[in-house]
Amino acid sequence: MGYRFFEFEVARTRRVSPSVQRVTFRGAAPGGLAEFASGGRDQRFKLFFPQPGQDLANVPVEAGENWYARWRAMDPSVRALMRTYTVREQRRELGEVDVDFAVHLSPGPAAAWALHCLAGDRITALGPSEADNAGIDFRPPPETDWILLAGDESALPAVAGILEWISPATPVRAWIEVAHCDGVQALHTWADAEITWLVRGRGPSLTHAVSGARLPDGTPYAWIGGEAGEVRRLRRHLVGAAPDARAFDRKRVTFTGYWRRGATEEELLAELYAGSAAAQSARA
CATH class of the missing domain: 2.40.30.10 (Translation factors)
Incomplete structure (x- = not known):
């Protein structure tokens, strides 16, 4: 384990x-x-x-x-x-x-x-108790040319840790949404990172900001974290087949709903547990 x-x-x-x-x-x-x-x-x-x-x-x-x-x-x-x-x-x-x-x-x-x-x-x-463990989701596949990061303040610690870990000079485009202007933090990275800070309610959402951006050429890897509804919308934009979607390879998009509007973590865990139990029963 x-x-x-x-x-x-x-x-x-x-x-x-x-x-x-x-x-x-x-x-x-x-x-x-x-x-x-x-x-x-x-x-x-x-x-x-x-x-x-x-x-x-x-x-x-x-x-x-x-x-x-x-x-x-x-x-x-x-x-x-x-x-x-x-x-x-x-x-x-x-x-x-x-x-x-x-x-x-x-x-x-x-x-x-x-x-x-x-x-x-x-x-x-x-x-x-082991450095390579199941609690790490950020795992860029081989032959990744550049990295997209997007998240709200609940994902900010993860984004900060990822930026510190990424190899020097790796191209990164990152969008971070916070509640207030003074929520902006200085983040350390050796990557070639362009970080865009968004203030909730004073401009575009994460999905709109990413959808309106010009992204680098090459093979991407995306990591998305934050409110579950916004994460789903942004993932659909990245992997969708619509004319305005990015058509990323699904295997190159990692997404995590850190929280869901109107739900506690106990409720989310109970739903996950129930879904896992149902899946096991279906396989039995």
């Missing part, structure tokens, strides 16, 4: 922008993050938040293949609240991991925890 449970401890916090709170974690015990092996790029992992009145998150004892079914079978009133996040940066020499939390006017329980946590607070993570 390449994943196991880790105990994180808050080292410090920092407000990166009005809509992003960064929490820096270290191991809750000496050497506690020595086996945490982020593969960079869009490395995702799980964080488990304690319920009100709990000091530690209530999670399954082991991170085997059936951990999700065991977590789901627990009493919802006592089991830990689970959310998926991206490793913004891991500093192995310091034993630290940064995680960026998107915060809004009415923050959910995970964002509220990030806003109010203090140094020394503990949280449980299900993270990679």
Whole structure:
């Protein structure tokens, strides 16, 4: 599986922008993050938040293949609240991991925890113990000439990690949508990257911005992340056969719905679990 449970401890916090709170974690015990092996790029992992009145998150004892079914079978009133996040940066020499939390006017329980946590607070993570793991989706196929990236602020940590990972001088066109002008961040990359920032409600959406852009020649690879509806629209534009579509090879487009308007992560996971169970039953 390449994943196991880790105990994180808050080292410090920092407000990166009005809509992003960064929490820096270290191991809750000496050497506690020595086996945490982020593969960079869009490395995702799980964080488990304690319920009100709990000091530690209530999670399954082991991170085997059936951990999700065991977590789901627990009493919802006592089991830990689970959310998926991206490793913004891991500093192995310091034993630290940064995680960026998107915060809004009415923050959910995970964002509220990030806003109010203090140094020394503990949280449980299900993270990679092998650098090449299933939590990495950004995998450009061979013979890729240039890369397209598009996402909103929920995908910004992944986009930042991808930009840092891409080989020097690789042509990149990136579009990032944020809620406010002061959500724009300085992103480091050695790639030949052209980054376009979009402010929600003050210009084109991600799909309209990409559809109106002139793209480089050659064989592309696209990575899209963000609100599920917008991700679907942009993917249809890239792989569709309509006259105004880009006609990308479907195998060269990776897409991830980080959130869906009007739905919680628990609801999305329940739908995914139900769909997976139905597929298994159909194959039986």
